[in-house]
Amino acid sequence: MISRKARGDPLSPEEALPGLDLEQHLRDPAIKQRFVTTMFEVIAPRYDRFTRVFSYGMDRGWKRTLLAELANGLRPGSLVLDLACGTGDLTLGAATTTARPRVLGVDISHRMVAAARRRRGEPDVSDGVWLAAGHMPTLALRDGSVDAVTAGYALRNAPDYRAVLDEIKRVLKQGGRLLTLDFYRPQTPVWRRLFLGYLRLSGNLFGWLWHRQPVAYGYIASSIEHFVSWQEFSRALERRGFAVERVHRRLLGGICIHAARLSES
Numbered sequence: 001m002i003s004r005k006a007r008g009d010p011l012s013p014e015e016a017l018p019g020l021d022l023e024q025h026l027r028d029p030a031i032k033q034r035f036v037t038t039m040f041e042v043i044a045p046r047y048d049r050f051t052r053v054f055s056y057g058m059d060r061g062w063k064r065t066l067l068a069e070l071a072n073g074l075r076p077g078s079l080v081l082d083l084a085c086g087t088g089d090l091t092l093g094a095a096t097t098t099a100r101p102r103v104l105g106v107d108i109s110h111r112m113v114a115a116a117r118r119r120r121g122e123p124d125v126s127d128g129v130w131l132a133a134g135h136m137p138t139l140a141l142r143d144g145s146v147d148a149v150t151a152g153y154a155l156r157n158a159p160d161y162r163a164v165l166d167e168i169k170r171v172l173k174q175g176g177r178l179l180t181l182d183f184y185r186p187q188t189p190v191w192r193r194l195f196l197g198y199l200r201l202s203g204n205l206f207g208w209l210w211h212r213q214p215v216a217y218g219y220i221a222s223s224i225e226h227f228v229s230w231q232e233f234s235r236a237l238e239r240r241g242f243a244v245e246r247v248h249r250r251l252l253g254g255i256c257i258h259a260a261r262l263s264e265s
Contacts, residue, residue: 017216033159039215076100083168091104101128136164151168
């Protein structure tokens with residue numbers, strides 16, 4: 001029997017992922033998105049369980065901290081954009097932070113969006129929540145149309161996080177807020193080696209056990225190596241006119257929640 005690959009048929013994400021070179025894709029912004037999208041299509045069915053187990057349940061607390069920052073000063077009827085919404089943790093959480101919520105969750109992975117829709121249940125036009133496929137560097141939104149942006153484990157996975165920050169600045173209103181949660185590259189050499197070593201070992205193990213593809217979660221450590229420290233990320237925000245109001249540091253800076261506001265001109 002001739003294989004699908006030999007026939008030239010499109011491969012499923014599960015078939016395509018083993019053939020993608022991780023380091024090559026992380027080094028080249030032009031092709032990074034291909035790897036990231038394929039990987040998230042593969043892990044979508046078990047993503048929620050993985051984030052809870054992999055973080056020893058701490059992920060819930062990190063997201064509660066971000067949502068508490070979001071709720072601080074958010075007016076009823078504000079439009080919140082949740083980037084790389086995944087299965088909808090922050091999207092659905094944001095809808096509970098104010099009266100008359102309007103929350104748009106976007107993700108480039110169609111399987112992630114489908115999972116978020118299943119989790120949300122039967123849509124109700126009155127709940128103010130929308131879920132759609134979308135690409136972070138090119139959002140189909142008007143300039144200055146969004147009151148707040150949330151981004152959980154999002155910018156590290158972008159082809160170029162700086163381009164996404166520029167796009168966030170474009171769609172945010174003056175005085176609008178940005179709340180991010182992500183892994184960062186620790187500056188201290190010893191902690192960086194220990195932190196990334198643990199993430200690589202445990203990620204590869206979970207990837208093999210759950211998908212027979214170590215890279216599915218081993219990707220996390222490599223993506224952090226190619227990312228920036230939380231201090232560098234803060235400086236990138238400031239260069240774009242954001243005032244960093246608070247940084248909640250966890251795991252010695254390996255995880256951080258940034259709360260920033262776009263300065264009013």
